[in-house]
Amino acid sequence: xxxxxxxxxxxxxxxxxxxxxxxxxxxxxxxxxxxxxxxxxxxxxxxxxxxxxxxxxxxxxxxxxxxxxxxxxxxxxxxxxxxxxxxxxxxxxxxxxxxxxxxxxxxxxxxxxxxxxxxxxxxxxxxxxxxxxxxxxxxxxxxxxxxxxxxxxxxxxxxxxxxxxxxxxxxxxxxxxxxxxxxxxxxxxxxxxxxxxxxxxxxxxxxxxxxxxxxxxxxxxxxxxxxxxxxxxxxxxxxxxxxxxxxxxxxxxxxxxxxxxxxxxxxxxxxxxxxxxxxxxxxxxxxxxxxxxxxxxxxxxxxxxxxxxxxxxxxxxxxxxxxxxxxxxxxxxxxxxxxxxxxxxxxxxxxxxxxxxxxxxxxxxxxxxxxxxxxxxxxxxxxxxxxxxxxxxxxxxxxxxxxxxxxxxxxxxxxxxxxxxxxxxxx
Numbered sequence: 001x002x003x004x005x006x007x008x009x010x011x012x013x014x015x016x017x018x019x020x021x022x023x024x025x026x027x028x029x030x031x032x033x034x035x036x037x038x039x040x041x042x043x044x045x046x047x048x049x050x051x052x053x054x055x056x057x058x059x060x061x062x063x064x065x066x067x068x069x070x071x072x073x074x075x076x077x078x079x080x081x082x083x084x085x086x087x088x089x090x091x092x093x094x095x096x097x098x099x100x101x102x103x104x105x106x107x108x109x110x111x112x113x114x115x116x117x118x119x120x121x122x123x124x125x126x127x128x129x130x131x132x133x134x135x136x137x138x139x140x141x142x143x144x145x146x147x148x149x150x151x152x153x154x155x156x157x158x159x160x161x162x163x164x165x166x167x168x169x170x171x172x173x174x175x176x177x178x179x180x181x182x183x184x185x186x187x188x189x190x191x192x193x194x195x196x197x198x199x200x201x202x203x204x205x206x207x208x209x210x211x212x213x214x215x216x217x218x219x220x221x222x223x224x225x226x227x228x229x230x231x232x233x234x235x236x237x238x239x240x241x242x243x244x245x246x247x248x249x250x251x252x253x254x255x256x257x258x259x260x261x262x263x264x265x266x267x268x269x270x271x272x273x274x275x276x277x278x279x280x281x282x283x284x285x286x287x288x289x290x291x292x293x294x295x296x297x298x299x300x301x302x303x304x305x306x307x308x309x310x311x312x313x314x315x316x317x318x319x320x321x322x323x324x325x326x327x328x329x330x331x332x333x334x335x336x337x338x339x340x341x342x343x344x345x346x347x348x349x350x351x352x353x354x355x356x357x358x359x360x361x362x363x364x365x366x367x368x369x370x371x372x373x374x375x376x377x378x379x380x381x382x383x384x385x386x387x388x389x390x391x392x393x394x395x396x397x398x399x400x401x402x403x404x405x406x407x408x409x410x411x412x413x414x415x416x417x418x419x420x421x422x423x424x425x426x427x
Contacts, residue, residue: 058209059216065095069103071223072188072283073145074269077104080142085149087111096147105144114154121161129168132175140179150191155199156312163339163346170400171349178398181391186269186281190219193376194286194366203309205371218286218366218378223267226288229362230264233290233427238262240414243294243358245383247410253301253322253385255294255355261394262292265378279394288363288378293395297325299355303385305405307373310336310343314373320387320403326353327387327403344403351399356390359383360412362425368408375406381425383410 069075081100085093090111097107158166180187194200196212204211241258245251263280267287273280305318313336321329330341344352361382368379377384388402412420419427 058212059220061092062095064219065092065099068096068147068188068190068285069099072267072269072285073147073186074274075100075103075105075145079105079144081105081107081145081147082139082143083107083109083147085111086151086153087113088153089149089151092149114157117157121158121165126162126165126168129165130172132172136173136176137179140176140183140185143185145186145188146180147188148190149195150189150193151195151197153197155309159311163343166343167346167348167401170347174398174400177391177400181278184274184277184281186274188269188283188285190285192284192286192378194218194378199312203372203374204376205369205373214366214368215286218288218363221267221286221288221363221365223287226266226363227264227268227270230266230288230290233360233362233425234262234264236419236427237290237292237360237414242415243419244413245358245385245407245410246412247304247407249304249306249317249407250319251302251304251405251407251410253299253303255300255325255358256298257292257294257358260292260295262290263394265289265291279392282392284377286363286366286378288366288380289359289361291357291359291393293357293390293393294325294355296354299325303405305403305407308336308406309374310340312336313339315340318403318405320405322355325355326350327355328353347399347401349399349401351397352388352401354387354397356386356388356395356397356402357393358385359393360420360425372408375408377406379408381420381423383407383412383420 069081073081075081083093083096083100093109093111097109100107194211194215196208196215198208201208201211206214237257241256243255243257245253261279265282265284265287267283267285269281269283299322301322303320303322305315308315308318314334315332315336316334318332318337318340319330320327330344332341359377359382361376361378361384362380363378364380366376366379368376375382375384384404384406386402386404388397388399390397390402409423410420411418411422419425
């Protein structure tokens, strides 16, 4: 939802709970671990975020706000809309609020900051880590829509955090995610692990300007075209059974998808999505993904993540051995591996080991350089497999943790027929 749960901003209180708890794994400060960071805060207007080194948005923010409100979220008169993000995105957040009100709906805008996020973790006693956020739980019963800008400016935000405390906070807020899904709250997340920042540009092997251009090109894609493409891919996946994923890095994984729900993030929460409810009521922008969950117990083989990061430190060749649908062994190396493994071990819930989803990118407007150190969800031909939480993808595993493995350049067959060949979508 991270993209997803989406660990992202009500003031950032809702970022880490609204999205982290009720959506999919997404970045916090790592590309592999998706235990959500602690909630940033209740609504605030007094926190000043350091100036971002990312370039200013190269898009019409007023036009974008209108599309988010009217097209993506489909806001209706009388609805309550929570709008969350960071202080550096104030112009877009406020534009969204105005467009919400122009639709006859009622906006609540909240701002968070990296500083506040850190203080609300490190300065708050651990005796409160097991508290479920009562305010956000009430919002789950009140809100109709959440629109969030997922823009973490600091990849090392929670460096030094006790993994057991992170796990305790995530566990405490698991019921919140279930409440947002049960109440059919529509969610639109702008970011999708690609919001332009200097550190992301470096990871992708791009200049900051080039990343900004790629991001806004992906956001501004014609969603009607993407809807048609998404339905084509969704239909093909839904008609199949055995999926086989391979990659030159050693990944070789088989799983079954017959009878599983197949969902599409095409940038629009349509009337059909509203009727379906639950995880169909989410859009991750830049959009362009088709995803499903495996038949329980069907996954077998090996997953290898060539390069990922934990709190800014690289992990090399993270290798997951999979048997009976769950991770049975893990190895890796690099400066970030030991800390990542400590966080993983701190999550005392066997559901974290279950293979959770497979995701196919279908957005032709988003491309990454061949020298990119990491992958992403939505480029056409992208393949992503993950463990743990999968309610965002139509599954029933709500554990607030998961590992996301991006496999750019992978090949996938469905019942022996090519779906993706060396990173090129064939459907």
